[in-house]
Amino acid sequence: MRRFTLYDSMSREIRAFVPNTPPRVNLFVCGLTPYDEAHIGHARTFVFFDVVARALTRWGYRVFSVQNVTNLDDKLIERAGATGEDPLALAERHFLSWRIACERLAIRSVNYYPHATDYTPEILAQIRTLIDRRYAYAAAGSVYYEVAKFARYGALSGQRTEALRPGARIEVDPAKRAPEDFVIWKAATPGEPTWESPWGPGRPGWHIEDTAITLRLFGPRYDIHGAGLDLIFPHHEAEIALAEGTTGEAPLVNYWMHGGLLTMKGEKMSKSLGNVYALSTALDEFGPMVLRLFYLNAHYRSPLDFVRGKSLEEAREAYATLAQPGQRIDEILEREGPERAGEPLPDELEREAGALPELLDAALGTDFNTREAIALLFGWSRRLAGVGERLETFSGEALTNLATPYDWGREVLGLFERTPSGRAGAWAAVVPIAIAARARARARGDFAEADRIRDELKAAGVRLEDHASGTRWSFAGTG
RNA sequence: GCCGAGGUGGCAGAAUGGUUAAUGCGACGGACUGCAGAUCCGUUUCCUGGGGGUUCGAUUCCCUCCCUCGGCUCCA
Structure with a gap:
């Protein structure tokens, strides 16, 4: 204990x-x-x-x-x-x-x-x-x-x-x-x-x-x-x-x-004041992970001010930055399995990944300082972001090690959970087909068609990003 | 009035009796790109409510004042 x-x-x-x-x-x-x-x-x-x-x-x-x-x-x-x-x-x-x-x-x-x-x-x-x-x-x-x-x-x-x-x-x-x-x-x-x-x-x-x-x-x-x-x-x-x-x-x-209480423009959010923002609406608009990050990003005993049109939008950007390297690791491991061959982890990265859980537990063990823990996780995400495309070359074992801090975040903070719904499952089947069609259009120089596909997906809430390793997609605005 | 929690950069928000006060958002510059977005790299000097005190040194400890929020029999 x-x-x-x-x-x-x-x-x-x-x-x-x-x-x-x-x-x-x-x-x-x-x-x-x-x-x-x-x-x-x-x-x-x-x-x-x-x-x-x-x-x-x-x-x-x-x-x-x-x-x-x-x-x-x-x-x-x-x-x-x-x-x-x-x-x-x-x-x-x-x-x-x-x-x-x-x-x-x-x-x-x-x-x-x-x-x-x-x-x-x-x-x-x-x-x-x-x-x-x-x-x-x-x-x-x-x-x-x-x-x-x-x-x-x-x-x-x-x-x-x-x-x-x-x-x-x-x-x-x-x-x-x-x-x-x-x-x-x-x-x-x-x-x-x-x-x-x-x-x-x-x-x-x-x-x-x-x-x-x-x-x-x-x-x-x-x-x-x-x-x-x-x-x-x-x-x-x-x-x-x-x-x-x-x-x-x-x-x-x-x-x-x-x-501490959540305030809205400095005032307590309560039904009697009529300044409420329904939880189910927030979940629909931003998803659970963005909400959890917003809450845990402040010390629990401090008041936390919610500003409509700003607070959760910021948290959404922050969550994307925070979660992305972990998501990429998950994608690679899911695609190729934890036994996948590749380069071993450089000593320094391995040491840092190994040391983080203890630092995270220590942060939380000091009056549940979730903000401090999240700052550490941001540091790790930035570190991995700097690794860049090299991430693709690591072995399954190396990647599993790199994911350790995210595993901690998932276990303790309840972040980094993917929340697939029926909708997400259906998109997962269809979007890659559209991406392939767009890639063919780009290859033959038909950028009008390529942009049309991208725009239509965007209108439907799917965001595309072109990378050296291919096109990635995500739902705009959800965790 | 009484009780309690707060006041930190453009914004949100940590931490600490001691070299450059974390982290994020935003902004700016660069890389990448057919373009865009996203991403990556870099920059963001001047930030600890006011006034005293203790101390070699205070944002941190003490006193006082100001301000904000919450509670004072509905409330997460």
Whole structure:
């Protein structure tokens, strides 16, 4: 198991990672409330934690990665009520489209997506315990957590309840003993999905589902909790109060990781501001690899500004530069096989290729500095670009060695994946025929015909490039 | 107001108590090309928000001020 460091938002410092029960690492990431389509801000967080899980796996840890799904809450009920759809069905519909987007994005590290409503028995049992331990009280058919009973409330966020400003969005609820108390069991209102409980029919509050899930799956203490930093207060503060109040054990979480938010022209991207760019649209327009590069090209704790018409276009150019030498190696190996004869690797190149994975792991092992790792990969791509056409002369073994850094990028960053679709497969059969026709036209000097073929392919989204070794083609604008 | 994260070149965005502050995008010049694109090579001097302090040396550590963003019970 490789040693590494990470920033812990609770202690506010970079700490060495020590697993609770090695080699197991329990990782929980707050998932989505699927009341609408996901946008590219959401995906930033989940791509990052995908990289965390991938890296830990590479380093010899056994990761159990869980991401909850809040499939019932006020917003879902409100949204479903507008169309007459069942809120649970609405949630499931959007959850499935989220999962499809994750597949496209090569987010494959999540082992389990628990749905909140599947944990109602655990939630009810936890509420019973909290009432017995006097952290919670029932009133008017609901149950509330009494924040004043939990002394450490505010430790994560630095917030003190008495400093909370009146007039902020504290919900007005006369049943509460104090304004900062929050609901953990919500009394039923007509038309909502409800469950029976000792306090009357109702449904779970938002904060409690995560702790019911992690207490069940991980126990009273686990390794890493991740999310966007907009969830620090009150959500994570509430999770700590709920879990530690329930078990009497602390800390609930050994390392808190919070990702910076994606902004759009300096403002947070959110549905309530109306400045969203749908994830599925971004995937259609730029492909998953460009998106992953865009996200991982910034430090995860920094804000990342998205500018429409600029950010992803830049990332697309950068990705082409970054990925191209690796793609050429893949093409040669695919065409002629890894046993292909050829020149051995010059010592210097072999040494550099061999040294890179360690440098890359070290970069990522310093608070997951993906940007540093990507800078190293750019260096390697430029190095190979300088090798030029000589690449064609190397043996299969030599080429395999040269590809090692790209293999690392594929394994850990989830880059350099080719994402063939039905469309790509069909083009792969047809484009070479058109290229051959164009080559014949060029050979006989009929450049008008040659340009016509190139232009028509370009209009269809296929880009041609003439090289000394022949004409290569790619889809314009996708990873 | 309180809590937190930030402020680095034309733009995006890393890093570090110490010779030329990474990397990418863009731009410019050259090579290549029937042309173009792509690619390759080279160039891009003047860049660390303001003011103090500690230090032989600060962009980095400390204080202070300014600005931006986020949170303050919907939020990745």
